Amino acid sequence: MDTELPLADELAAVFARFSNVLLTEETVANALTLITEAAVLAVGDAAGAGVSLLDAKGSRSSAASTSSIVARADSLQYELGQGPCLSAWASGHPVDIADVRTDLRWPEWGAAADELGLRSCVSVPLLSGNLAFGAIKIYWDKPKAASHRLIRLLELFAAQASIFLVNVQARDKGRMLSEQLKSTLAQRDVLSTAKGIVMSNRRIGDHDAMLHLMARALNEDRTLQEVAEDVIGSTPGLDT
Template sequence: MDTELPLADELAIVFARLSNVLLTEETVANALTLITEAAVLAVDDAAGAGVSLMDSTGNRSSAASTSDIVAQADNLQYDLGQGPCLSAWASGYPVDISDVRTDLRWPEWGMAADDLGLRSCISVPLLSGDLAFGAIKIYWKEPKAASHRLIRLLELFAAQASIFLVNVQARERGRMLSEQLKSTLTQRDIISTAKGIVMANRGIGSHDAMLHLMTRALKEARTLREVADEIIQTTQGLGT
């Protein structure tokens, strides 16, 4: 990438390639994959990139990576409980490691990353307001001194990626709630229909019909929905 371009222009070029696709993504997993690919495009000579999403206890909830070696390096951080990604998330600030062989902040992870063939890394937190909910990291196979320009570029990139992820997560949660609501309404309608059939067949009131359904479900060790489905199917069968 032309390093003479202003940072805003560099970032615009990268996201212009993927923004239309990202805006149409309906799942966090797909958006993560696209974001890691965009991160590799944003820098030179990267071995790969990864995104980690973490809960309030620091446990990874979701992740994506551009290669197996990145996934292995990330998993080592989670297993060992140390590394630049976890530190960026915990502090809310960018963390860089120019050479795993000389940086002693995370000795176990550094040795393991070196064994994988990775020598340097920059990790930037994903922020929603003041809350860090994950981190994006880029690895190199050679030692790399992190310039202020490169870190600033990744900070701007992470800020844009955070907006995409927050929007996609909200959309995904909304869709899940919508599906749950539809399922609940469907179940309610089925049980209500079965109750009406019992009322008509037995000549009893609403309360007694519901009690009949619940008693039968308990006696047969089935759900209320299963009992209701059977009553409706049986009635439909008699009507044909």
């Protein structure tokens, strides 16, 4: 039996609030600002959030943050060439710091973050297919060991944010989509189809269908894409 997890419910509610605005947003800068605000709402107890888009060499092309302190913490990573955001982008996997005073992976950045009053952080990559094109960072002003559940929540958040950003980038640049962007949009179509199946089978609305898929992804420790493909694959008469 599926269990609707509170975190999935909160995440679905956050995106229900921001989705209409994000899907019609015409500039990357404004979309990034909205995503940082949504990230703080999704987590609840964070000191702030930041998001950066990076090119193939790891240089920032766009960035946004919820405060000047977060903006400075983010900028220091690129000035020093070290930090959780760059590591999440380079590896394509989440990176968490329970306490900058005891985590010695990035000593210069950790000391600087501590001086800014930031003690812990989770950074999750923004992915287009298998390629990272940026990262979302959540900061706390106290030590915090991120649970597996929280990291999974942020991965789901980043996956949804990536879809919004791909759409905005395509409109903002006014050019043909690359194959990677086409792949990401195809993933969005799979998710939409899966939501439609859940809505029909369970006789529920769009919001509740998204909540159901997120809860299942969290419960089964899988990605939204994997769950959506499974829903479609188990429905007779549908080709993936």
